[in-house]
Amino acid sequence: MPTHLPLQALRTFVEVGQRGSIKAAAEALHVTSGAVSQQIRLLEERLETVLFTxxxxxxxxxxxGASLYPSLLQAFAQIESAxxxxxxxxxxPTLTVSTVASFAASWLVPRLGRFNQRHPEIEVRVEATSDLADMRRDRVDVALRHGLGNYPGLEVKRLMAPVLVPVASPGLLAGDQELNRPQDCLNYPLLHDSDRADWPLWLAAHEAAPDPRAERGTAFEDDFLLIRAAEAGQGLALVPEVYAREEIAAGRLVQVLDKPxxxxxxxxxxxxxxxxQRPEIKAFIHWVSEEAAASL
Known part of the structure; x- marks a missing residue:
């Protein structure tokens, strides 16, 4: 018996078995009655078995034929369903959202289920990247970015400003160094984001005197890496409180000063x-704006 059977003959067998008539099967398949008879004859010859009386x-x-029919009927139903x-x-409608990995993991993804519940008809794809070039090539629909909002040629909507808190691993603070005032942070290694701006600004906001040590230390492109370095005891990190909340609750980090x-x-x-102009993008922007306002 051959291992490969003609698909059209199998399909024809199912139609005839379902309708009990060559003419009715021919109408369903949009072929002639002669073509249906030929396919049934071919299948019976290949199987060396009579399938119809x-x-x-x-x-x-x-x-x-009755033993073969149910399985083939189910198989073709599955094909049609697929x-x-x-x-x-x-x-x-599909929507591609781009953001950095740390923001996706700590803020966007835990909330995304609420958007899916509100708009089950929209398929959302999240990409972890910091490059806006894909947006200009139409690959990305919405980018969620942390910066000054200066993105020439693109529409920009401000969502929220994160509150930064100084954190460190418990082990780093186990020594004798005092850490009671913002300027005391300068006695420890400082960990920075990529532009090294936040520590000097944070110290100035808390009336610490300018100090070149505020710009020294290892810098990281991503807040996720910054937090991992702080957990490893490499220095003090100034990070968005929402990113560090889980690590602080678990005891992997401590907030060294109550100076957000x-x-x-x-x-x-x-x-x-x-x-x-696309309804799915408009719906997402409206939703993410609501979520940002609620998280302040």
Whole structure:
């Protein structure tokens, strides 16, 4: 018996078995009755088995045909279901959101379920990247960025300014160094974000005298890496409180001073100028603005 059977003959067998008539199966398949008869004959020859008994009012499955029919009926139903799902997904609006990994993990992803509940018809794809070039090439629909909001040629909506807190690993603070005032932080290694601006600004905001040590230390491109370095005891880090909340609760980090300070940078939703014409982007911007306002 051959291992590969003609798919069209199998499909024809299912249609005839379902309708009990060559003519009805031909109408369902949009072929002639002769073509249906030929496919059934081909299948019976390949299987070396009679599948139908010809009767005056139509066709009846033989015992062999009746044993084969349910499995093939289910298989073709699954094929039709898979194709229908593919067609539906092609019509479903999709939205690609780009942000840095730390913001995605600590803020966006835990809230994203609420957007999915509100807009189940929109498929959201989250990409962890800091590059805006993909947006200009139409690959990214919405970018969530931390900066000064200066993105030429793009639409920018301010979402929120994070509150920065100084944190460190408990082990780093186990020595005899005092840490009671903001300027005492300068006696420890400082960990920075990529532009090294936050520590000098934080110290100035708390009336500490200017000191070149405020700009020294290792810098990291991503807040996630900054927090990991602080956990490893490499120095004091000034990070958004929302990022460090879980680590502080778990005892991996401690807030060294009760001196929070809003950063000069803020989070922004960045889109192409014509993006708000698409309902899915408009819905996401509205939702993320609500979430940002609620988290302040």
């Amino acid at each position: 010809r009767e005056r009012l139509g066709l009846r499955l033989t015992e062999a 194709v229908a799902a593919l067609e539906a997904s092609k019509k479903r 300070w809003p950063a000069r940078f803020a989070y922004y939703a960045v889109t192409r100028p014509d993006a708000m």
